[in-house]
Amino acid sequence: MRKVIIIGSGVAGPATALALKKAGIASEIYEAYPGPGDAVGAFMGITPNGQDVLRTLGLYDTVLADGYETKGFHFTNSFGKSFGTVPANTITIKRGLLTKSLREAAEAAGIPIRWGKRLKDVQIMPEGGIAAYFEDGSSTVGDVVLACDGIHSAVRRSAFPNAEQPRFTGLVSCSSYSKVTLPVTKDHAEMVFGKNAFFSYIIKPTGEAFWFVNFDIKQDPGRDGLRDKNDAWWHAQLKELFADDQPFISEIIEASNQPIVGYPIYDLATLQQWQNGPVCLLGDAAHAPSPSAGQGASLALEDAVVVAKCLRDIDDPSAALQKFVSIRRERAERAVMQSRRNGSRKTPHGFLGRIIRDALLPIFLKQGGDATKWMYDYRIKWDEKVNTDARD
């Protein structure tokens, strides 16, 4: 293997480059943005399965230092009635800090990152190898292209033009950070099923609150449809949504000290194809769960290590990538479906919907650790050779 071309420097991109380096395989990252942004953006949770990958890459301590550790998720309803707790050791971290740690580690390992390279097209070459073409007119050639360019992947569009499209979940997410004098949230992230919307928050001992809201809307506003909404617009929406809930929710939202960032939530569950010869989709480009199971980044990290192991242990790149897909597909699709189910419970319609949800939730939550074990307990043994005989 002479060169692996990685498209995208989000989570999967630099993590894959680092895992490949560990496997002795050279790669280069091509990122659309003109330079490292590391904008704080939304925050996310890294669960034990993702944390284990960070350990493999030697980045666990760095990420933990930038994050905030909680032991699970505590669920309540609009009146503060507790439904129960799902245990999950989670590092909550601002997305920009996670991608910064991964990117800086890749740079320190000598992996080149080419900025301002927005991929337009990939072409498998008849004589072997694959070419990547960028919007600035430049191109590069390698043995393999790994698409780490996110849910709206340009590689997927080019290599699999008939692929299924991301699906709008019916939910909008918005999040920000506030400074409050409310009690600290101890060990758990709090998840509140409000009357009209879902609210999640943690309050650190410093008084800094991380919060997000999910609510449903009838029509997909489109990928960029909420970009122009300012804080005043968001505050007005959220005030109305939480008017009938406990006042502390609006208190936290009103105290926001950073712009409120909102997105329509899409997911991508099942693609016919992740791979064709030397081109393969990874992370959100291949399988994008909505944030409702908190698994997107952790799955992307898992992909990074598994693809590197396959390319390390199987000489033929196409066979190695086929193996990668056979190892990863079932788990990733299951996580997307789990996340879809979690999302559908967040904002049930009408009084009756809420009654049914409130009756069933404690039963789901009682299963707690058992129901989520398959997600959180997954471990990838770096030193174990990939099984080349049987399908996984």
Ligand SMILES: Cc1cc2nc3c(=O)[nH]c(=O)nc-3n(C[C@H](O)[C@H](O)[C@H](O)COP(=O)(O)OP(=O)(O)OC[C@H]3O[C@@H](n4cnc5c(N)ncnc54)[C@H](O)[C@@H]3O)c2cc1C
């Ligand atoms: C609001 C929100 C909350 C979330 N919360 C969680 C959570 O709690 N836990 C969790 O695990 N996950 C969470 N996720 C999901 C998580 O962010 C993604 O699953 C994860 O970032 C996927 O990583 P990725 O590298 O595949 O894609 P991305 O992180 O999206 O990175 C893609 C990269 O490719 C670049 N790119 C795009 N197009 C091109 C192109 N044409 N050419 C070159 N480069 C390109 C982009 O600029 C970007 O840098 C959340 C997502 C959102 C939106």
